[in-house]
Amino acid sequence: MTLPVRLGTLSSPPKVPYREGQSIGVIPEGIDKNGKPHKLRLYSIASSAIGDFGDSKTVSLCVKRLVYTNDGGEIVKGVCSNFLCDLKPGDEAKITGPVGKEMLMPKDPNATIIMLGTGTGIAPFRSFLWKMFFEEHEDYKFNGLAWLFLGVPTSSSLLYKEEFEKMKEKNPDNFRLDFAVSREQTNEKGEKMYIQTRMAEYAEELWELLKKDNTFVYMCGLKGMEKGIDDIMVSLAAKDGIDWLEYKKQLKRSEQWNVEVY
Template sequence: MAVAVNAAVTLPSSKTSSSPSIRFSSIAPERIAFSKGVGYLKNGLVTGGKAASIRAQVATETPTKVVKESKKDDEGVVVNKFKPKNPYIGTCLLNTKITADDAPGETWHMVFSTEGEVPYREGQSIGVIADGIDKNGKPHKLRLYSIASSALGDFGNSKTVSLCVKRLVYTNEQGEIVKGVCSNFLCDLKPGAGVQITGPVGKEMLMPKDPNATIVMLATGTGIAPFRSFLWKMFFEKHDDYKFNGLAWLFLGVPTSSSLLYKEEFDKMKEKAPENFRVDYAVSREQTNENGEKMYIQTRMAQYAEELWELLKKDNTYVYMCGLKGMEKGIDDIMVSLAARDGIDWLEYKRQLKKSEQWNVEVY
């Protein structure tokens, strides 16, 4: 699965905010996706009691009996190989800004070398410990970030891990400018710099094993990270034991069109697999619905509410949510009335979806 990659990185001068230009040689055919001037390369049944009665109520046809395999039971999923007292020291290979200069805030895509020592799966996270010490003279605490690359990594050799990080800068109540320690450390990293990595961690957001599943992905901002990892595996890679034949439907919410992340990659996926990939954007400061309301992710989803509810009646539909905590309530508000039409208590139904690993949430 490995691919030979030679990358020459040209860093921008201090007088310009353009992204680094990256050129690759030894390119594997049909394996290139572009994002803001950077090229990434790769090879090629609910049972029992109340749950059963609820699913029976929403069934629209006699379901095919499917034995589900838990995504969390895979013995090959590594957790906590590296801990804060003994982190892995990776090397920054690439770090480039992927939002436009006029976007409200900066988001960066970065790739670290792991030499295969930090094996992870799509949907996991890693911890990062910023260099230096805190105000008490102690090492900084780790910060968790969702991994933004597939298990093969952006270079297709299983020896890198990528993150999508927004630089945190805000003004506090005293009028002082405050910079997030870890996010600014990461966004300022230069190629060749070392970074302390812990993990990998997490099983909640692992991909479903069913290659015919419907996977609905709901993201705000950098919450797109785990879904980029899903989608690369689905549409930019070739695996002997996995070929995605289902439906991947992505909803991404951002404040401005200049804040859209990885849009060029998603356009390429749509071109490659129009029957298997759908993407809908919610740009809150630029778009409104028919009632003149700002277009948040739940507002965009409301336009497809009937279709989404029909999908949620099926045993092979999986919903993944990553981003700002407030998004889940907005989605609940949509589903409550739709479920009620079928005599279903949405919150109880959602609990059963969680038990069957069909409703997966990672918010902050």
């Protein structure tokens, strides 16, 4: 089984700067079954470059505690997720990085940024949105369109929901927010509301945006959503005589289609 997600902040020395969209490595304490130190695990950073407290000395993570029973009836705990979720104020954690270029936030303040996330895959998008809507920067003011699609199994899993709704309330012309809650919502056909099901409601509009040079798409979370999104786009592109898979390659080359799934 999986236990609830923990939203946490680690103190970070000023010499570890990071950019929105990057990850850090965490090396849990202890040794593995072979007697060697545990290997690092990568976690997407959920805070903007200046951190939740605005002093550039913290980094926030979104971690799902993993506990399950294996085929032999033994309870198995995810090494790093449980290490992080059990940390108490003042405890030390060994980190590495930051790393990652795939999910870096675009610098164009007038861009259209479409964010597709499932579960804890929301982390990099929270970092984007904090910079756009919760902070003031002399050299950056977001004037474009940010559109977030977040897919989760139950409404209790809608991480940072209140933050996002507050952003939308204050920036109705620049932020669109759509949730897909698969176990609680259905579409008009009675189908479960996965992230691709919600996107299908705006299929034509999304396709028109994808034909523009300043639209950037970011996908983070469960790998399973990638095929469902491709299925939507294949038929839309075909209406314009475009091969979606080839067009997606062009978007990737121009850094307009960015994917980090697991």
